[in-house]
Amino acid sequence: MAAPKKTALPASLAGKYKGSFAYNTIKDRLPLILTKVIDTLHRHKNEFFEEHGEKGMEAEKKAIASLSKLRNELQTDKPLIPLTDNLPDTAFWNKYLEYHQNTSDEPPSWFQSPWLYTECYMYRRIHEALARNPPISDFDVFKEEKAHNFFESQQAIITLCTYLQETLKSTEKHDELLKKDFLKLLQVSLWGNKCDLSISAGADSSQKSDPLQSVEELKSFILVDHMEDVWSLLKDRKNPDSQTTRLDIVLDNAGFELVSDLVLADFLLSSKLVTEIHFHGKNMPWYVSDTTLRDFNWTIRQMQSANHKSMSKCGVSWESYVKKGAWVYHSHLFWTLPHEYSSMAQVSPDLYAELQKSNLIIFKGDLNYRKLLGDRKWNFTVPFHQALNHFHPAPLCSLRTLKCDIQVGLKPGQGEQFTKTEPEWMIIGKYGIIQFDAAS
Secondary structure, three states: OOOOOOOOOOOEOEOOOOOOHHHHHHHHHHHHHHHHHHHHHHHOHHHHHHHHOHHHHHHHHHHHHHHHHHHHHHHOOOEOOOOOOOOOOHHHHHHHHHHHHHHOOOOOEOOOOEHHHHHHHHHHHHHHHHHOOOOOOOOOOOHHHHHHHHHHOHHHHHHHHHHHHHHHHOOOOOHHHHHHHHHHHHHHHHHHHHOOOOOOOOOOOOOOOOHHHHHHHHHHHEEEEOHHHHHHHHHHHOOOOOOOOEEEEEOOEOOHHHHHHHHHHHHHHHOOOOOEEEEEOEOOOOOOOEOEHHHHHHHHHHHHOOOOHHHHHHHHHHHHHHHHOOEEEEOOHHHHOOOOHHHHHHHOHHHHHHHOOOOEEEEEHHHHHHHHOOOEOOOOOOOHHHHOOOOOOOOEEEEEEOOOOOOOOOOOOHHHHHHHHOOOOOOOOOOEEEEEEOOO
């Protein structure tokens, strides 16, 4: 009997499709981000001089020269070139470039190659520009914007922390009350994903409104709502036998979104819906506002030292969770590679095996969704499970506000209707999804 035919995958999103979101991102948004990075380095030149003398000034000039060259390559659609910094992931990147050179009729370039690849490549080249220029190689060019987002969202953070502290006062809750609080905090974590600095090209995107009040107002904007499935999974595992229930959260943005994720994590742990939480963040500054270990630790310290009682109480609890090992932070290099997640088992089998230990994985944000789906032009009605293309380490859930033109699992006609009435519905962050896959 003949083997079943392997279904061909849809084409990748790419900048070669003029007028597409990918095209506009590469043409307009990425050069703007590079310009801001160059400006940031320039503004810190006195600081580099004070800390490192002439070596610091020289490193700043060289890094700016590399970044200016990179911007020119991008704007003129030059071929992508190998990395030369000899970091632990350099060989992976250069092998990936080689793969694209061998499978394409023309050399990989900014507009012609898959958008997921070229956009990730730009952030990796920013890192290279710093990495090759000690003593400023450890400088995070995006840290000011991330800190700004945190401080500008202060009122929303206070509201959220106050709510959490109130809910934690009553530890023995019946399931209905527990469920109500869980669904509310899950939605806050979803809408926290609106605060994305790579989409706004670094412009202010802090959380100004009351995040709890917004939950009811925004409910009708959730296009795929699998909250009940996520709740059922956690509730069914909650029992007095003290079995381990592990939650993994693949983080997205620092700032308000990270706080909303940590508040959800605190609630789940304190309510004994889970017993341990593993956070996965980036090992280098990434997509402007993505969370690194430095951001994770900085946020907990800021919370601890805040003047507001509920905020500082959260910070103290969070540090104790980390110390006790109930919260664990991982920064595997796979998260900053250009690969889609369906290739994780081959490229990084250790990470895939780690995720298989999870009872539920929450993937936050747009970039994670793009990588889950391979950043391909799927039809709107394709089931989520199918679009994951055999990536099923454990039950998983995507929390994402729509900020790029890719979405699956919609009802027939739903996507087309939106396109007719609101042409930019997929890219403006107005709509969200809580999309679950049971992995069985």
